[in-house]
Amino acid sequence: xxxxxxxxxxxxxxxxxxxxxxxxxxxxxxxxxxxxxxxxxxxxxxxxxxxxxxxxxxxxxxxxxxxxxxxxxxxxxxxxxxxxxxxxxxxxxxxxxxxxxxxxxxxxxxxxxxxxxxxxxxxxxxxxxxxxxxxxxxxxxxxxxxxxxxxxxxxxxxxxxxxxxxxxxxxxxxxxxxxxxxxxxxxxxxxxxxxxxxxxxxxxxxxxxxxxxxxxxxxxxxxxxxxxxxxxxxxxxxxxxxxxxxxx
Numbered sequence: 194x195x196x197x198x199x200x201x202x203x204x205x206x207x208x209x210x211x212x213x214x215x216x217x218x219x220x221x222x223x224x225x226x227x228x229x230x231x232x233x234x235x236x237x238x239x240x241x242x243x244x245x246x247x248x249x250x251x252x253x254x255x256x257x258x259x260x261x262x263x264x265x266x267x268x269x270x271x272x273x274x275x276x277x278x279x280x281x282x283x284x285x286x287x288x289x290x291x292x293x294x295x296x297x298x299x300x301x302x303x304x305x306x307x308x309x310x311x312x313x314x315x316x317x318x319x320x321x322x323x324x325x326x327x328x329x330x331x332x333x334x335x336x337x338x339x340x341x342x343x344x345x346x347x348x349x350x351x352x353x354x355x356x357x358x359x360x361x362x363x364x365x366x367x368x369x370x371x372x373x374x375x376x377x378x379x380x381x382x383x384x385x386x387x388x389x390x391x392x393x394x395x396x397x398x399x400x401x402x403x404x405x406x407x408x409x410x411x412x413x414x415x416x417x418x419x420x421x422x423x424x425x426x427x428x429x430x431x432x433x434x435x436x437x438x439x440x441x
Contacts, residue, residue, distance in 0.1 A: 201293065205391050208407075224289045226255075234260075315365075334357055
């Protein structure tokens with residue numbers, strides 16, 4: 194079916210599957226501009242632990258949406274969608290091709306399928322939830338979530354404080370469960386044709402070996418010193434913050 198929608202590309206794959214290496218090759222050969230789809234590489238001063246592309250790579254193939262917020266700040270899926278749509282249009286105006294590269298599937302899915310019209314972040318409610326968590330513990334708040342929104346609670350790990358906080362925040366601010374918003378048909382239309390490139394390892398054992406090797410490489414590259422530096426530069430950092438809960 195013919196369409197007048199512009200075409201963009203998604204380059205997806207698990208950790209250590211070779212996404213960055215392929216993206217750089219594509220940028221060298223075609224008029225691509227890379228938009229990072231990575232929920233950890235958005236943070237300033239977090240480089241080794243999140244496997245951020247080196248400065249040499251960034252000079253060859255600049256990445257949008259890298260180093261855009263401080264580690265104690267938050268970045269929502271809705272904000273990612275807004276920023277990415279703006280970038281896509283700017284890239285297309287430059288007669289280039291948007292290439293979205295990363296492994297944060299939640300970002301890819303929400304961008305493609307549309308964002309349900311959920312309440313915006315309420316920082317006051319979020320602070321109150323975090324304060325209550327220090328008083329009674331996140332497990333108690335998870336039990337409360339099971340009462341007000343059992344459907345979403347079933348999908349959330351009891352240790353996932355970020356998602357527990359967001360689900361309770363939505364309920365407190367709107368009086369509606371997060372799952373009810375997920376079921377809503379009111380979604381934003383995605384105005385582009387997507388071509389997907391998926392890097393799927395043929396041997397998962399080999400991928401696991403590569404991931405393990407990457408961990409040792411991070412340590413050798415100075416991961417521990419990076420964490421110490423983060424603690425010193427940002428004394429407000431807490432272990433419950435999204436940046437500190439990122440995998441690396």
